[in-house]
Amino acid sequence: MDLPCPEWMKHVEEKWTRLGSAKRESFSLLADIDEIYRYGQSQVKQDDVEVLLRISERYDGNKCAESATRCREQGNRSFKLKDYKSAALYYSKGVSYAGNKTEQLSLCYANRSAALFHLGLYKECLEDIQRALDEGYPSRLQCKLTNRHTQCVNKLQKHELCNASSLKQHTPQTDEKKNSITELSAAVSVHFTPEKGRHLLVAENKSAGEVVVEDEAFSLVLIPSDEQHMKAHVFGTQHIHCHHCLLQTLSPVPCQDCSYACYCGPTCRREAWRQYHRWECPSGSQLLTLGVLAHLALRVALKAGLKEVQRARESHNNSEASNSESGSCGESYLGSLSEQSKGVSPVSRCSECSEHSSCYHGRLYLGIYSLLPHVLQHPPSLRFLLALTMATLCQSMKDVGPETWSCNEQEGGNRHEWPDQSMLGAVALRHMMQLRCNAQAVTAIRDKEDSSLAVQSSREVRLATALFPILSLLNHSCCPNTSISFHLGLSSAEPSSLGSSTPGVAVSIRTCRDVEAGQELLHCYGPHYSRMDVRKRQHLLLEQYFFQCHCDTCALELADGTGTLPSAFSKLRCESCGSSLQMGTDTDVHVCSQSSCPRRTTNTEMQRKLQALRQLLDQALELMEKQRADGALQMLQEATSHADHFLMKTHPLQGELADATARAYASSGDWRQAAWHLKRSLAAVRSQYGEDSLELGRQLFKLTQLHFNGPR
DSSP states (O other), X not given: OOOOOHHHHHHHHHHHHHTOHHHHXXXXXXXXXXXXXXXXXXXXXXXXXXXHXXXXXXXXXXXXXXXXXXXXXXXXXHHHTTOHHHHHHHHXXXXXXXXXXOHHHHHHHXXXXXXXXXXXXXXXXXXXXXXXXXXXOOGGGHHHHHHHHHHHHHHHHHHHHHHHHHHTTSOOOOOOOOOXXXXXXXXXXXXXXXXXXXXXXXXXXXXXXXXXXXXXXXEEEEOOOOHHHHHTTOOOHXXXXXXXXXXXXXXXXXXXXOSSOEESSHHHHHHXXXXXXXXXXXXXXXXXXXXXXXXXXXHHHHHHOHHHHHHHHHHHHHXXXXXXXXXXXXXXXXXXXXXXXXXXXXXXXXXXXSSOXXXXXXXXXXXXXXXXXXXXXXXXXXXXXXXXXXXXXXXXXXXXXXXXXXXXXXXXXXXXXXXXXXXXXXXXXXHHHHHHHHOEEEEEEEEOSOTTSSSOOEEEEEEEEEEOTTGGGOEEOXXXXXXXXXXXXXXXXXXXXXXXXXXXXXXXXXXXXXXXXXXXXXXXXXXXXXXXXXXXXXXXXHHHHSOOOOOHXXXXXXXXXXXXXXXXXXXXXXXXXXXXXXXXXXXXXXXXXXXXXXXXXXXXXXXXXXXXXXXXXXXXXXXXXXXXXXHHHHHHHHHXXXXXXXBOTTSHXXXXXXXXXXXXXXXXXXXXXXXXXXXXHHHHHHHHHOTTOHHHHHXXXXXXXXXXXXXX
């Protein structure tokens, strides 16, 4: 969980201790979220607000002319070194710090336009030129902008001519819009059983790779860089991604009132302000202090608005009263731990309809509100932390911001006073508890090295934490039959089938193997059989999601008695006969799988060899970053020679060595050797992650890159 910073957690822990055993016991018995919040609210003192404000001072979210000047000067230094990307990023930070209608802001925009021009981003360059002029760029310097504007227009005209000529050589394709949807197709249906709760089934056969569901995030919060990165002035996700739709950009536009939030353009800035940022903006530093989950929980409530929250609370309370009287699906659903974690509470008469379609709420806020909060599964000390955190945050927002809460019906629509401040806090606390099991990491693949290399090394980075209505309905499997991919920066110019025309983030859920009609769609919550053994998976799932996994993969591993699947057996090689090693009766010794071979290797010795190989690999990668491919290749060949003595070809480290060797050969122009070693790495990746894994897909894409970029 993305909990508050350690200093705040320590402060709350001390308050929890000072309560005394009797009060702690009394609090532990509270199961109603409104009561839990009110108790937390009663414990908030002015000292708590002051502690929060003091801790949050490290996250400076205010405009600052001095900081703007410093960032612009850093950008100038990068520009002189022809590091135009870094220059653009520094200028963007200057734009965020500079005040509105100031010369400093106009200078930052103008300088950034120069960096964008050298990066070939001519459209963005023209936009920055106009922004610089709008902010009062000095008339004595405007000739430079005029010349740059002319150059940009000429470059764009040449590109348009080239594109027009190339289009004539291709058959026109159908112009299909990519709509943002949060609905189920006819091929997927929502079902309910007491054992599984709510879950998704396919109504017809689906082949591997087919998209079965597309879902749009109800809300999300971008994950900021940690303190070390911020102190080192390293650019993080918050500097290169839109804070509303996550689109990557080198020319963001800032919030007009704070220095933290920035957006890919005026549309996202306007939508963010309308939906939530006008309340968050004065409290940005506190939100950064209290963590992503507190921030997202509050944002969900603010985006929903007062009317939707009141409607959801009324519907939920009526449903609970009805279930209590009839004894219907409420109790039976609560007995299903395997689906509670990602499920929804029964807000409709689930047991009275065969398809239970009335239980599915699509993109409505009711679908979010009805997700189970698992109140009693949270330890009492954690419940106290969440309650006090949200109560202190609401109090600090009340002190610095307007005491109004919009219904979000339309821009500039009606504004309603909070009937009770505790309503906002209690609803946000409910969402904070829900997010423990329903928060979804939004990820993207980012290249590690220069794009000029024939073979790219990439890594998965976490951009944001989001809440998806339909994705939350999928049950877990340690060997799932679906995979997910994210679409950032949904265009506001392309309204969805549901009438939405706001930018956002969507997820596509596709089958990763053939699925027959009537089978359940299953998603991995994180612990995957290819990455950890069954005991560790079971522990993590129980700790995080409150259920004991009984998927087919876990059952097979537990029945086998080894705690691992055959594909996850040791990939260590006997140096005497070449057979595989396995753990002996003494857990510190590896013995040969061939009973006739007396070879024994201690675990300490094996770890020493693996560590030495890892050091050689890391040193080789550093040489490649310094454009010293020959030295890196020599080091990798030495490491591979050592590895072949005690590692099977399917060992993960063998795959990493082969991958690095392929990149070294590609950078030196030896395409044949590069392809051979990249194919060699496939065996290790396939063995570790499986035939239908995303990791294997990335490796195959690298091979495609190599064949495409190499000589024909």
